[in-house]
Amino acid sequence: MPGLKISESYINGEWVKGKDGKTFNVYNPANGKVLGEMCYLTAEDTKPAVDAAHEAFKTWSKTTAKERSILLTKWFNLMMANQDEIGELLTQENGKPIAEAKGEVGYAASFIEWYAAEARRMYGETIEFPVSTRRSIIMKQPLGVAGIIVPWNFPPAMLTRKVAPALAAGCTVVVKTPEDTPYSPTALVELAHQAGIPKGVINIVSCSRHNAPAIGKLFCQDPKVATVSFTGSTEVGRDLMAQCSATVKRISLELGGLAPLIVFDTAKVPDVVKGTVFSKYRNCGQTCISPQNFFVQEGIFDETMKALVDLTESLKLGDGLDPTTTIGPLINKRGLEKVEALVNDAIKKGATVVVGGKRAPEVGENYFQPTLLTDVTDDMDIVHQEVFGPVISMIKFKTEEEVLKKANNSDRGLAGYFYSQDLSQCYRMMENLEMGMVGCNETTVSSAETPFGGYKQSGIGREGGHFGMDEFTQIKMCAIGLSPP
Secondary structure (H helix, E strand, O other): OOOOOOOOEEEOOEEEOOOOOOEEEEEOOOOOOEEEEEEOOOHHHHHHHHHHHHHHHHHHOOOOHHHHHHHHHHHHHHHHHOHHHHHHHHHHHHOOOHHHHHHHHHHHHHHHHHHHHHHHHOOOEEEEOOOOOEEEEEEEEEOOEEEEEOOOOOHHHHHHHHHHHHHHHOOEEEEEOOOOOOHHHHHHHHHHHHHOOOOOOEEEEOOOHHHHHHHHHHHHHOOOEEEEEEEOOHHHHHHHHHHHHHHOOEEEEEOOOOEEEEEOOOOOHHHHHHHHHHHOOHHHHOOOOOEEEEEEEHHHHHHHHHHHHHHHHHOOEOOOOOOOOOEOOOOOHHHHHHHHHHHHHHHHOOOEEEEOOOEOOOOOOOOEOOEEEEOOOOOOHHHHOOOOOOEEEEEEEOOHHHHHHHHHOOOEEOEEEEEOOOHHHHHHHHHHOOOOEEEEOOOOOOOOOOOEOOEEOOEEOOEOOOHHHHOOEEEEEEEEEOOOO
């Protein structure tokens, strides 16, 4: 067996390279050094993975739910036994602090644990016809091969959140790894192999950024692929959706967000600070549900501002393998330049930098200072574009009606958060925020047991909970005619 840092793809139970033997470099964003090489597969190289998954589906879909549950449980146990090693691998390729990385591996494993049990609860129904001589049975059946595209910001968690329900439902999968962070998701597949999951059931392929669209197109257009599951930008999600339309293929999309965080006058500021640590600065702000526009009611604005300044100034930039580091680098130069451009646009249009606001080259080439902006207005790009970095925009408001209008003024609707001790206001906000996930005095909105997904152009479908199984099943209605006695 190979170790957990693997530079090959896994197709039909074997570790393989592309036909031409090409590789691409994987970099450590903390220091810019080459972490290793990864094999470069083309769409042509990926086709055998689809074929293998299609063939394996014939037998995997006929296994019992108990058999699938046992194998998933073995996979879960191996992940937990290797949590530290995978966490270190994730930190090296992604940059997030080691405690965050190890925590993510545990979170990723929780989806396998949940769906190991949920496999045995894929219930059908009986529905009574309005005719006495007819009965109906409603079955849930696995869809088939799932083409899965994993993002770079949470590669272990996004792999298991998709693959675990697919396997539990009886589907087989072909996973495309993210170009920046291919090692940690590939390590999970090696553990699935060790757990005894049959060949062809899980396949994983890697490629450089240049060839990623071709593999996505293969998933969308190959008739052997029954469904596509993608996490990433709204722009790419639109392209994949269009490509699936030719064959009316099922697709689930978890796309970009623009999460507001609203602080009402009745809020408890220490709770806001605690929530900000977890939701804003986790993974250097590179999180689809990370809030960036902090709407703070005028009566509590100064107190909240002071507390967030103290928090932001206390953060320590550095290599994630250093246990004293609290915030790591951005993933690459492109990510850094995007954050810098949005901050500079805001400054040019009148925003005030309270903390940070610049690159931190003294730490490394991909670091940006944790930043707090105020005097932010609607004409600034940072209000309307997902920053995906360690930047908070502070916006003062007067009334609930005003802030609700501002928060909902977006074509995205993934997550939103608010803090209030007014019970009636809490219910109004939960009902009226146009987002798929809402945190009321809370910014932890994701778990294996609950649905994850958004409104508007933030996606289609749900991941997590029993809802996650629905993305990989189809419903069959069987009508039974009864002869009279």
